[in-house]
Amino acid sequence: MSISRKLLPAAGLLLTSCTAAFQPGGGGDPISAADLQRRLYAFAADSMMGRLFGDEGDLKGTQYIANQLASMGVLPGGENGTYFQAVPAFRVTAGSGTQAFLDGAPLAYRTDYITSIPASGRALPLGDLEVIYGGDLSDSAALVPPEQTAGKAVLFTIDGPFRGNPNRFISRYTQAAAVITKTNPAAMRTFLVTTVTDTTAARVNVFVSPTVAERLFETPSTTLRPGTAGRRLRFASMTFQRQPAAARNVVGIIRGSDPAVNGQYIAIGAHPDHVGIRAGGPLDHDSLRAFNTIAQRIVEARTREMTGSPGAGLTAAERASIRVNVDSLRRIRPARRDSVFNGADDDGSGSMGVLEIAESFARGRTKPRRSLLFVWHTGEEGGLRGSRHFADNPTVPRDSIVAQLNMDMIGRGGAGDILGGGPDYLQLVGSRRLSKELGDLVESVNAGSTRPLRFDYSIDANGHPERIYCRSDHWHYARYGIPIVFFTTGLHMDYHQLTDEPQYIDYEHLRRVVQLVHDVASRVANLDHRVIVDKPKPDPTAACVQ
Ligand SMILES: [Zn+2]
Numbered sequence: 001m002s003i004s005r006k007l008l009p010a011a012g013l014l015l016t017s018c019t020a021a022f023q024p025g026g027g028g029d030p031i032s033a034a035d036l037q038r039r040l041y042a043f044a045a046d047s048m049m050g051r052l053f054g055d056e057g058d059l060k061g062t063q064y065i066a067n068q069l070a071s072m073g074v075l076p077g078g079e080n081g082t083y084f085q086a087v088p089a090f091r092v093t094a095g096s097g098t099q100a101f102l103d104g105a106p107l108a109y110r111t112d113y114i115t116s117i118p119a120s121g122r123a124l125p126l127g128d129l130e131v132i133y134g135g136d137l138s139d140s141a142a143l144v145p146p147e148q149t150a151g152k153a154v155l156f157t158i159d160g161p162f163r164g165n166p167n168r169f170i171s172r173y174t175q176a177a178a179v180i181t182k183t184n185p186a187a188m189r190t191f192l193v194t195t196v197t198d199t200t201a202a203r204v205n206v207f208v209s210p211t212v213a214e215r216l217f218e219t220p221s222t223t224l225r226p227g228t229a230g231r232r233l234r235f236a237s238m239t240f241q242r243q244p245a246a247a248r249n250v251v252g253i254i255r256g257s258d259p260a261v262n263g264q265y266i267a268i269g270a271h272p273d274h275v276g277i278r279a280g281g282p283l284d285h286d287s288l289r290a291f292n293t294i295a296q297r298i299v300e301a302r303t304r305e306m307t308g309s310p311g312a313g314l315t316a317a318e319r320a321s322i323r324v325n326v327d328s329l330r331r332i333r334p335a336r337r338d339s340v341f342n343g344a345d346d347d348g349s350g351s352m353g354v355l356e357i358a359e360s361f362a363r364g365r366t367k368p369r370r371s372l373l374f375v376w377h378t379g380e381e382g383g384l385r386g387s388r389h390f391a392d393n394p395t396v397p398r399d400s401i402v403a404q405l406n407m408d409m410i411g412r413g414g415a416g417d418i419l420g421g422g423p424d425y426l427q428l429v430g431s432r433r434l435s436k437e438l439g440d441l442v443e444s445v446n447a448g449s450t451r452p453l454r455f456d457y458s459i460d461a462n463g464h465p466e467r468i469y470c471r472s473d474h475w476h477y478a479r480y481g482i483p484i485v486f487f488t489t490g491l492h493m494d495y496h497q498l499t500d501e502p503q504y505i506d507y508e509h510l511r512r513v514v515q516l517v518h519d520v521a522s523r524v525a526n527l528d529h530r531v532i533v534d535k536p537k538p539d540p541t542a543a544c545v546q
Pocket residue numbers: 271346347380408409
């Protein structure tokens with residue numbers, strides 16, 4: 001269900017494209033809030049099916065972008081004269097022979113447990129494992145020491161308030177034979193079909209139902225101490241079937257005007273993919289948003305920070321108290337059921353921002369001296385797949401890429417979205433990590449605008465637990481020593497929710513962020529020298545350090 005189409009039935013008619021009459025210095029179509037809005041309503045529509053990597057919606061979304069580039073006269077920069085670069089993708093499903101046994105009794109795949117699917121698609125005979133309790137991830141100080149889990153299966157729970165990515169704790173347990181996480185059954189269903197690239201999984205991840213978690217220890221997990229030994233779990237004949245799937249990056253080029261430097265590129269990027277359709281079925285839009293609005297207030301009051309998906313940060317008692325309020329809401333208004341993750345902010349906002357920048361330069365009478373490379377990286381969600389593939393196999397010489405400007409979630413950032421937010425709010429990440437000059441240049445371009453944005457560098461701090469520097473597409477450029485800037489208005493309560501829809505975007509805020517990225521690209525492209533890399537180039541095969 002799309003609330004968006006009901007609210008704005010004639011969006012495409014009301015909001016017309018900008019005229020060519022406006023000619024700011026050097027010419028060009030101005031960055032327009034109306035253009036951004038018109039395109040975002042199309043790109044984040046339910047018909048795009050949530051744009052899941054390797055799925056039909058991903059192909060539709062990338063086709064939309066390619067069609068727009070063609071209409072603007074932007075040159076194809078992909079493979080074989082097209083706008084596309086194929087990205088390897090496979091659909092892997094568990095084979096029917098997969099079996100697990102708890103003390104000899106068989107468990108039911110899909111209801112009792114599921115396993116993460118090894119990308120290789122190979123069978124994983126795990127044999128007979130002792131299970132020990134690792135602790136609750138909300139109390140990370142009390143987790144079992146990793147060396148105690150060697151060769152065993154370790155069970156983690158998330159019963160207390162927890163925000164962020166559990167992997168930041170789980171990834172320390174490299175010696176464990178398997179990591180088991182207690183998971184609610186609805187979340188388990190979302191893991192059933194996974195599209196992955198061909199990387200090898202280091203260790204098996206298993207997700208079990210609350211019932212199985214209790215059976216593993218014959219006692220409720222809330223009464224367990226980390227390190228407690230439980231019963232034995234045996235995995236037999238785990239098999240997987242792997243079929244190729246189609247996925248692609250979109251690449252466009254605007255040739256620079258100066259033959260001396262137009263073999264160099266300023267790369268501008270975003271990710272067109274999102275997380276698809278809710279496997280657990282539809283939810284009522286209004287109840288979900290009401291729940292998350294209250295949850296956000298509770299979590300912010302407690303932690304003084306906001307990192308997205310506020311419902312995950314609640315205690316069971318808080319959850320129940322909100323549910324009472326939401327239930328009373330339902331009596332006022334019939335349910336509006338929705339199952340499509342529209343991804344308007346994540347990352348429809350950045351994807352349409354790149355298009356708007358391309359249009360502005362394409363319509364300009366004078367092109368910048370250096371060339372512009374527009375890349376929409378698919379498969380960002382869950383693995384940065386398209387950006388890794390592009391950085392490893394660039395369609396222009398890698399050393400010709402002078403800098404990369406990445407946008408992900410740039411349409412929110414208001415006072416109600418994030419603590420410290422407001423109409424001028426923008427987070428910057430990585431802007432001085434390879435080139436002090438690039439970071440300074442973003443500051444000076446912003447300071448020179450009529451109404452500067454207010455930069456928040458807090459999530460760029462070394463060692464920041466959210467590891468944002470390592471978690472979006474720019475990282476794959478940075479690991480090859482290409483200086484980057486990551487622009488985002490930050491996480492909010494609709495992040496990865498069914499409610500990340502176009503009617504909640506602040507289009508004037510979005511326009512100003514896109515204008516800044518446009519102006520930074522223009523400045524870097526017109527510099528009399530290549531932007532200076534003054535930090536050591538990283539080893540491209542080394543792990544990312546925030
Ligand atoms: Zn994103």
